[in-house]
Amino acid sequence: MIRYIIKRLLWLIPIIFCVAFIIYALIDLAPGTILDTISTENLSPEEYQQLVEQYDLDKPMIYRYAKYMLNLLRGDLGRGEATGLDVWREYTSRFPATLKLAIAGLIIGVALAIPLGIIAAKNAGTWVDNLVTGFTMIGISMPSFCLGLILIICFSYKINIFPAGGFDSGIRSMVLPAVASGLLMAGTTARQTRSSMLEVMRADYLRTARAKGVPEKRVIRKHALGNALIPIITSIGNTLAIMLAGSAVVESVFSWPGVGRLTVQAVNSRDATLTCGCVILTCIVFVVLLLIVDLLYALVDPRIKAQYTAKKRKGEKKHEKS
Amino acid sequence: MSVENINHTEENEHLRYDTCETVLEVKDLVVHYELEDETVEAVNGISFSLKRGQTIGLVGETGAGKTTTALSTLNLLPDPPGVIKNGEITVCGHKMLELKPQELEKIRGKEISMIFQDPMTSLNPVMTVGEQIAESVRLHEGISKKEAFERAQEMLELVGIPGERAIDYPHQFSGGMKQRVVIAIALACNPYVLLADEPTTALDVTIQAQVLDMINDLKKRLGTALVMITHDLGVVAEICDQVAVMYAGRIVEYGTLEDVFAHTKHPYTEGLFNSLPNIADKNAELKPIPGLMPDPTKLPPGCAFAARCQYATEACKSAQPEPTYFSDTHYVLCTRYYEPDFRLLTRGV
Amino acid sequence: MKKVIAMALCAVLLLCLFSACSGKESNTPTPPAETSPEILEDKTTVVGAEKQEDAKYQESITIICDNTQMAVLDPASPQGGGQGSLMNFNCIHDTLVENDNGTLIPCLALKWDVEDSQHYTLYLRDDIYFHNGEKFTADDVAFTIEHAKAAKGGQAFNRLSVVDTVEVIDDTTIKITLNRPNNDFLYYLYSPVCSILNREACEKDPEKGPWIGTGAWIVEKFVSNEYSELKVNENYWGEIPVTKKLRFIKVAEEATRYMMLMNGEADVAFGCSPADFDSIRSNPEFNLYTYVICNAGFVGFNMTDPLMQDINFRKAVACLLNRSDIIKGTRYGYGAAPTSGAFWGYTTPYKNEDLPLQDYDVELAKEYLEKSKYNGETVELCAWIPEFKTICQILQAELMNLGVKAEVFETDQAGFMAHCKFDDNKSQIVCTSGGWTGYPSSTAPFFTKGSTSNVASYVNPEITELLNTAVSTKDEAERERCYKEVQRLAYEDCVYVPVMHIQHGVGAAKNVGGVILTEENTHDLSHVFKIIS
């Protein structure tokens, strides 16, 4: 297993090279350059040329990419071209906020989704199932800024329980944004739980469990859910990945100083270094997260675990015999 | 496995229970599967009873309603389609059909448990074998996790699997070993009644013999009453004390092993025996029963076997036959026996 | 069947429940009556409650800034020009001179004398200290100018790049010579972007150095484009504010700003949406102060595009600008139509009042269109600021009625600037806002060659020559004549057509006072206070 983890983490290096290259290419192709976001009103042509040279805009994209990678290899993420702020410090000063929001969203999402999914699957076709599907419809198709605004109107403007924006009053101010981003996860994961539970409900081993005298609740929770976890974990992994990238929309509605907004601002100001820095760090978070999701697969389903530890296990068997 | 070696031994009389207490009683059970556009009449009035330590064989072609009977005894029918129209099932004095789910859960696995046909899908792939056995022990006897696990290892040893393998997962076992695990699960809490739904059909012959010997041995050692559901007469001969031949949801012939095998009365049972290859007479021609099982949604009014029976008369086709008793343990459902001197061509004298 | 209908019902029910509670208070916003919103007579006004002697003041005040950049707290940085940053500079730093309704009053510089409009000598105060204890000397002024000229493309660079040499005579006097005569140079200095920085601090820490100023507030914490927290500078040389702590937070969503103000999470909210102006105004607990900014929104025609070079087509489009509808459509009526046809700041001096504004006249537009070279091709309208995207759509609808096929290209700032680069202008009709300030020479960038503000790529040698003489002559009358002539020529060419001046609104709690609003969006909140009892 450890060999598999190391192999996966080693893959980070080529990923970072590719991501940096793609980001530089995208920023290069995008309309306008960093100079367009600065008001160069009465710059004389020579001064304008100096600016161009300062940002290496006259050289091909490959040169800028190579220069950036050289810095990266020395472990220096460089300074934002537009603002001159250190990328690493900017990212790390915002990442805890996004992490807190993502985890709160995850808890709300999972706490809502799995029970709802199971209830919907257990009495499929009854009105309970419809109510749950109706609710998940809202979670899936409602744009998050719309949801956020409605939440603010209902729970902060009309009944003043939670603050509308900012993060100063600790937990209280985290509730609404977490619900807004959590509902999206709740929607998709509840649908996923319902459909995979429905599929598992017909399995024979549930009948064996019931024949053993296992109470119905435990049959559903342990036996059925145990086997339906794979697609559920993937769905949670997918949505958590989006949340950890900091959904810029929820952060802008609740003025939550997260990574999502930083990335969008970097893209708007065509600041290649800052965008690259943000995307690479988000990518590392992604890879680690998806590795955890894959390991969860092995934990949940022994047949998959067998594939990872197949080689190792053979070795072990030999010892037993000799 | 020829017919002769009936091992009807009596030497296990001195076992710890007395044979007279009836552990399982089924009285005219009727089960239908109601689908959107048709209803399948799977079981149409079955009654039999089983005393402690005894074994009854439910024999019949596929679709005769054997598995449905077993599932309804445990009240485990998949409820959307399956509906128990009427009938009464008592297991060790408990009325299975009237009990609330909590009470049912206390009885299942403790007093009555079941072995399923297909070992490949009957085990939970994500739980270790030991855990699955220990689970029912802990539920019914409330002992600690560690003791339950040791008990599970003992059960595995009992069914001939090394105890250390309790930590392995089902996909690491072969078909035969999986079936042994299912048997270990069923017998973990030493139930009074064991329903075995064609336990050996999915296995090859050599493994089949081992599994049957094991069931027989466990039955003797633990004194479990056994309902053996099979379509293989050899297995019945090997294990059962009583035999019930089922056809289209009804018991057409019921009697002790000796009654049914030696004094076969019902034409369908005769047809079953005739379609068995006879070791002694190699070039004897096989005489299979003509035609197919009737469509369970369109059962004919009279005797269900009439269409395929060589002795069938108009009377058979019109009315439902009443049971005719030949002894207090042997009866048959055949209108032809209303005539006193009716005899089958071959068999039973 | 009933299963699925029930499902659809639940979805609809849940959605209505959500929006119902949002719509409960839907007092449909009645657009304001025809009264023209009170327009600030003079350039800077102090708004809000009056200070009382024995009043008790709130410890900390939170101010919401609008959506413009607040990336860096360095006055010279190109990313430092947003409203949020300017407000911070006003609190943290001081400038050499202050602007009091158009006349310059001394601040860090006690007095100054001007030989010709090229050589300036400033006499500075000697009793002022920076937040890090360093004494304020002429060397810091020299450093600030150096620092501004190094940060190319910033607002400070645009103002101070005209300085040629700086000579520090002694600690309190400094002699500045410009590379060419410029009457408005002193006016450049009052803007917060020309705040005076401390040399030692900036050289020691280039990022946090510019946070050190001589102003009434000290920076405690700053997160780029999110929020800044300031605490009061106890030994400030001027009047020490009564409030102890200030917080500037950047809130992106207009609806959230309004609700944070109403919840009391913020005391002052800039950049509220005009849809909420009425709710603030009708709410007894809050006051709404509106001010019209100097910048004018205008429609520009790309002079390098063959169709746009045809004066008749330009005049036709100019006749289609239904200004009252536009103001109602974009700003709920909170906006001011230009007082004259001149392409000029709202209250910038030397405005040429006698150029008649071309009103909305469809018939006249039809005539011009017939005379023009238009023969059915699609015309592209381009904008990036939300209000001006709406204006493009309104103009597009008008053009469609006249049979002119029009399509709107909306993009973000970088995309827009790239689209209308001076030397490679791909746009046709452009709708954006100009950058006028209190002094007339701020109109030059629209006519100079190669400038990013010159979105029409329009160079008229006569205008350029007039602008140069205006900025350098000493004779007042001559300067006025030149500027008025520039406006007349631009008006004749009909290259830039003024559309409207946006009226911004500031929501504040009833007992908040001491907010100084200026028409150049450089508001001074250093002495803001909130009376509790």
Added chain:
Amino acid sequence: MKNPETAVTTKKKNRSRAGETWHRLKKNKGAMLGLAIIILLVLIALYTSIFWDYNTMIVKVNIPERVQPPSPVHPFGTDDMGRDVLIRTLYGTRYSLIIGFGATAIGLIIGVLLGAVAGYFGGIYEDIIMRATDIFASIPAILMGMVIVCVLGASLPNLLIAVGITAVPAFTRITRSMVLTIRNQEYIEAAKCIGTPNLKIIITEVIPNSLSPIIVVASSRIGSCTIQAAGLSFLGFGVPAPAPEWGAMISLSRNYIRTAPWMTLFPSLFIIIMVLAFNILGDGLRDALDPKLKR
């Protein structure tokens, strides 16, 4: 129902697989309603331009009538440019249907194939494909969409590609996770034994069996694709301004959500109904395709 006289022995007519699926789909009332809603939406998309002329009713600006609550004249009220919300929403069906469905289809086809290949073959293929999806998943969708639309030009198909590509990672990951469990089932080994080529196994065996989670992801992706397209058009890289695409209508009217909620309410309602319809149809399709469910 079946009249009793004929079918003595109920031998089902052996229809083609598609016929069989359609036959069983017809029985599922929910799926029929979903299909009916989708057909209705398609009809609306096709015929609105006949009843209401694009220029006069959809794009015409009349400021005096702006932001009016729902009234008999304007059943859904008017938006901030004075245009009728009902007609714009109906007309917008065309854009949102194409974007929602088209983009998801692109994402589905590419994603499922990649996921199946990654899950089935494992080894180096799996690493390359999965790491590529990680890269694509971490690149901000807005930047990707912006560049694709700029390089290829701002038109509907390009917007579809831009939004479709951002949907690929989700499909790839869900398919791979399902294929991992299916890969060592007996019927796959059986198919290998009789020598069916790998690609055929993937298409005929692997993908149909991992259909249900894919359909769930597909139906949830339809909603989010529509909203992502709104994000892009809000920035000016999607459908050009006056076109009444639902997502654009919602994102432009969010400032008025407190004072004029009807501008946001009705387009979101239509999006929900569209996603609901695709969801129920998806569920019905899965049940019809799933042989295990054959009664």
